[in-house]
Amino acid sequence: MRSARHARLSGAPRNSIGQGFGLNLTPMIDVVFQLLIYFLLGASLAQGEEMYRLDLPEREHPRVRTGMSLTLEEAPLTIRVSSQGAERDTYIISVEGPVSGAALQPSTAADLEALLRSAVLSSDHPDGTLTRRHPVLVAPSSNSRWEHAVDVFNAVVRAGFERVNFLPPVQTGPELSEVEP
Amino acid sequence: MPRLRRAPAAIEANLTPLIDMSFLLVVFFVLVSRITSSELAPMNLPAPNDPLSSEPGDEPRAVLNVLARGDDGDIYQLGNTMFNGDEDGVQLLRERLAALYRATPTMLVNLRADRAVQYERVAPALRAITLGAADASAALNAPIPPRVQLVVIRDPLQ
Numbered sequence: 463m464r465s466a467r468h469a470r471l472s473g474a475p476r477n478s479i480g481q482g483f484g485l486n487l488t489p490m491i492d493v494v495f496q497l498l499i500y501f502l503l504g505a506s507l508a509q510g511e512e513m514y515r516l517d518l519p520e521r522e523h524p525r526v527r528t529g530m531s532l533t534l535e536e537a538p539l540t541i542r543v544s545s546q547g548a549e550r551d552t553y554i555i556s557v558e559g560p561v562s563g564a565a566l567q568p569s570t571a572a573d574l575e576a577l578l579r580s581a582v583l584s585s586d587h588p589d590g591t592l593t594r595r596h597p598v599l600v601a602p603s604s605n606s607r608w609e610h611a612v613d614v615f616n617a618v619v620r621a622g623f624e625r626v627n628f629l630p631p632v633q634t635g636p637e638l639s640e641v642e643p
Numbered sequence: 644m645p646r647l648r649r650a651p652a653a654i655e656a657n658l659t660p661l662i663d664m665s666f667l668l669v670v671f672f673v674l675v676s677r678i679t680s681s682e683l684a685p686m687n688l689p690a691p692n693d694p695l696s697s698e699p700g701d702e703p704r705a706v707l708n709v710l711a712r713g714d715d716g717d718i719y720q721l722g723n724t725m726f727n728g729d730e731d732g733v734q735l736l737r738e739r740l741a742a743l744y745r746a747t748p749t750m751l752v753n754l755r756a757d758r759a760v761q762y763e764r765v766a767p768a769l770r771a772i773t774l775g776a777a778d779a780s781a782a783l784n785a786p787i788p789p790r791v792q793l794v795v796i797r798d799p800l801q
Binding site: 484485486487489490493494496497500510511512513514515516517518519548571572602603604605606607608609611612613615616619620628630631 | 653756761765
């Protein structure tokens with residue numbers, strides 16, 4: 463039941479009960495709805511963008527010795543990617559490095575993740591030979607699509623590896639290379 | 644003697660300043676959003692399956708876009724500035740990044756690359772970031788780690 467007070471506050475016309483008190487909320491509601499629409503549109507434009515952290519190897523300048531450059535004290539696990547088409551999952555993966563079963567070629571990113579999980583020493587895989595701190599280098603070929611490279615990067619991160627980086631394209635010169643395989 | 648009766652006082656809330664302020668806020672946010680969105684070039688970002696990515700934080704960052712197609716070979720966009728994909732363009736990109744690193748040594752670089760871009764276009768951008776940080780590190784005589792955030796999009800259907 464609408465009370466007389468409620469009727470007055472909502473901008474109802476004056477009557478004999480509530481004389482002289484009219485609070486017109488219409489402009490305020492208009493503005494609030496405009497703000498609401500604005501924020502809804504703004505939120506949908508920036509929808510879903512997320513980040514992967516990637517610490518590039520630091521290049522030491524002769525005058526600035528940090529001792530923090532990525533030094534590969536262990537032979538890195540190198541995962542080569544080569545796109546075979548524009549469709550999703552149309553790429554070839556090959557794994558090179560200290561993983562049991564050399565010349566491995568998982569057919570999808572999910573297979574790669576399973577392979578890497580089995581290679582990490584854990585309670586589930588006591589015969590694993592790698593730790594999560596083992597360096598992993600994703601090496602796409604020069605014509606590989608970026609989405610395929612990111613698919614493989616995601617599989618490596620999902621497998622639990624913490625030191626993942628990209629190698630420069632295979633066909634470019636050594637000047638690009640910060641970390642040699 | 645008849646009593647004089649006052650007319651009831653009309654109490655009205657003046658909403659005009661509130662509306663003025665609201666419109667000012669709307670204009671402010673629209674302008675800010677235009678400035679922010681102009682850094683984000685429209686593109687199809689990679690959408691990996693079950694991504695282990697995270698939400699962006701509040702750290703100071705620069706946005707480097709790698710476009711699939713650019714006018715006159717301009718394929719890199721840092722902030723609102725375009726750079727060519729040739730050696731000179733990458734060198735200019737490196738110098739610009741070095742200037743940004745000198746101003747903000749803790750800066751992150753959000754790397755947005757179109758999913759169809761070939762890796763040979765992304766690698767020079769990564770190199771420019773590394774070398775730009777090294778240049779700034781030498782200028783400031785302090786270590787500056789080149790920290791990158793690869794931007795992907797979470798598929799809403801996943």
